[in-house]
Amino acid sequence: MQASRGTLDALLEFGLVRMRGRRRSPGRPITFGTTDGFLEHYGLASLADLPGAGEMRALGLLNLDLPANFSAPDPTRAVDDEDPLEPEEAARFHQDFLDEA
Numbered sequence: 001m002q003a004s005r006g007t008l009d010a011l012l013e014f015g016l017v018r019m020r021g022r023r024r025s026p027g028r029p030i031t032f033g034t035t036d037g038f039l040e041h042y043g044l045a046s047l048a049d050l051p052g053a054g055e056m057r058a059l060g061l062l063n064l065d066l067p068a069n070f071s072a073p074d075p076t077r078a079v080d081d082e083d084p085l086e087p088e089e090a091a092r093f094h095q096d097f098l099d100e101a
Contacts, residue, residue, distance in 0.1 A: 008032070016041060024081040031082055 011017040015037040022028045034047065044050065056062035 014041075019085055021079070021082040021084045024083060030085075031079070 008017070012019075015035055017032045017038065018035050020031045020033040023031055038044075039046065051059075053062060
């Protein structure tokens with residue numbers, strides 16, 4: 001997924017997303033998930049209330065040029081290839097990430 005520079009900074013700062021863990025893949029990338037603040041901000045009872053791919057396509061908000069094997073992860077399900085962050089790692093990464101110029 002691609003986002004404008006600073007988008008993730010803003011989402012973290014506003015408490016709409018949080019760091020979930022590290023993917024068990026090369027580079028050990030950080031994974032993110034939504035927070036209860038995200039649900040409250042957008043007036044959602046649960047993530048299941050978000051529009052699906054069909055609704056997004058109908059509104060012209062979803063690019064149809066997705067890879068054939070693409071599937072959106074279910075954020076409510078445990079991820080087999082993800083390790084949780086240690087508390088001190090999450091705090092250090094968050095501070096360093098927001099301080100980047």
